[in-house]
Amino acid sequence: MLHQWTQEPSEAIALQKRLAGRVERRDRIGEVRLVAGVDVGFERDPAAPENILTRAAVVVLEYPTLTLVERVLHRAPTTMSYVPGLLSFRELPAVLEAFAQLERRPDLVMVDGQGIAHPRRLGIASHLGLWLDLPTIGVGKSRLCGRHDEPPAQRGGWTELTDRGEVIGAVLRSREGVKPLYVSIGHRLGLESSLGWVVACLTRYKLPEPTRQADRLASRRTLAERAGQRALSLNPSDTEPT
DNA sequence: GCGACAG
């Protein structure tokens, strides 16, 4: 499947403004048995180091056991550079290709990035939710916009993330002693429910299992890179043996 | 005009 997305900032912004009105901020979700996690990473093309490849990772976990049941890693040429606020236009094409390769359709999707906690209320989690017509949640590791107080120190504590007089998300302490997570509505789930699902998928780490597993897959070193690392640790010297 | 700015 080929998705030729707009690379024109003005067009992308206009589209975001139109789509934002279609995002559903209330619960519209059925029984959850499969939860997906999405994350994207980048790597240099081994064949042509001057080119950068986008790596879209999607994992599907069974709920509530959080057992991995499926995973897809899709590589595609990177078409657009990173522009704050237009992340989905850079990463979604590859993510959609990955979803197309999935055998099972998840009931809920957690995305590494913002949902409506975005200048035009259409972060990558919301954009993906609309495209797939699935409930989604934005789970970001840092802030794009909005203001907030420091969330309580204990696990599960959270404070509101507000912007222009509107609550656009929550800043959640997913683990003690670590930077909080930025949770926001993606699509078809309210904020309280979104927080509930994220907390329900937390184990012993900072990230909930869906995005943590997707993270591992997206940033996993390639076989060649791992071979290189082994060579380095065995060869404290400089050049690689040929 | 001056900062801020998911990944």
Place this chain on the structure above:
DNA sequence: ATCTTGTCGC
């Protein structure tokens, strides 16, 4: 996001 080794701490 990615480039990168060791290091401080539970």
